[in-house]
Amino acid sequence: DAMVIQNPRYQVTQFGKPVTLSCSQTLNHNVMYWYQQKSSQAPKLLFHYYDKDFNNEADTPDNFQSRRPNTSFCFLDIRSPGLGDAAMYLCATSSTLTEAFFGQGTRLTVV
């Protein structure tokens, strides 16, 4: 059974129209991460939550926001998607420093 679930698997959004991607976990892990992976590139960390503490990477654009209403759920909000934001978005969780479990990803297309 999937332990880190991302919805939807595929998302098409219009240029400039806000979009939200979701991630849920059944592992009760205290840390949740969001990564962006553009085509043929390595995943790049956007931000993470350690419990309720939000940690933003220095080079993450302001256009990207995140919410974590409870332990199980975390959301990625893109306020005004541009063509350059088309990518695979990966959610991951961990409770110890020796692990990181990923969801199946959401492939975002901007038209």
Next chain:
Amino acid sequence: AQKITQTQPGMFVQEKEAVTLDCTYDTSDQSYGLFWYKQPSSGEMIFLIYQGSYDEQNATEGRYSLNFQKARKSANLVISASQLGDSAMYFCAMREDYSGGGADGLTFGKGTHLIIQP
């Protein structure tokens, strides 16, 4: 400077042969962790194996083993008896300063595209 370097953009290997995927890393921390992930075309990141910087023995998980050479800062993945289903992208990743606690994310290399040929 890149923290994780994977020098093989692509590899072709005959089925049933062993394959070694190269990974070198750069860190000044004494405590760190190294990970290997498999990413098939579907996009999911599948965890394969983990090696801690203080682990004295090389990690093994089934057909996967990690050849950890700390002095050389290398953490090569070895897949024994390759199978057609092993065809995928493989990423090496590092988490630094893990003994200090915290929850830093992983830094990934650019990946190696492995194709297993029948």
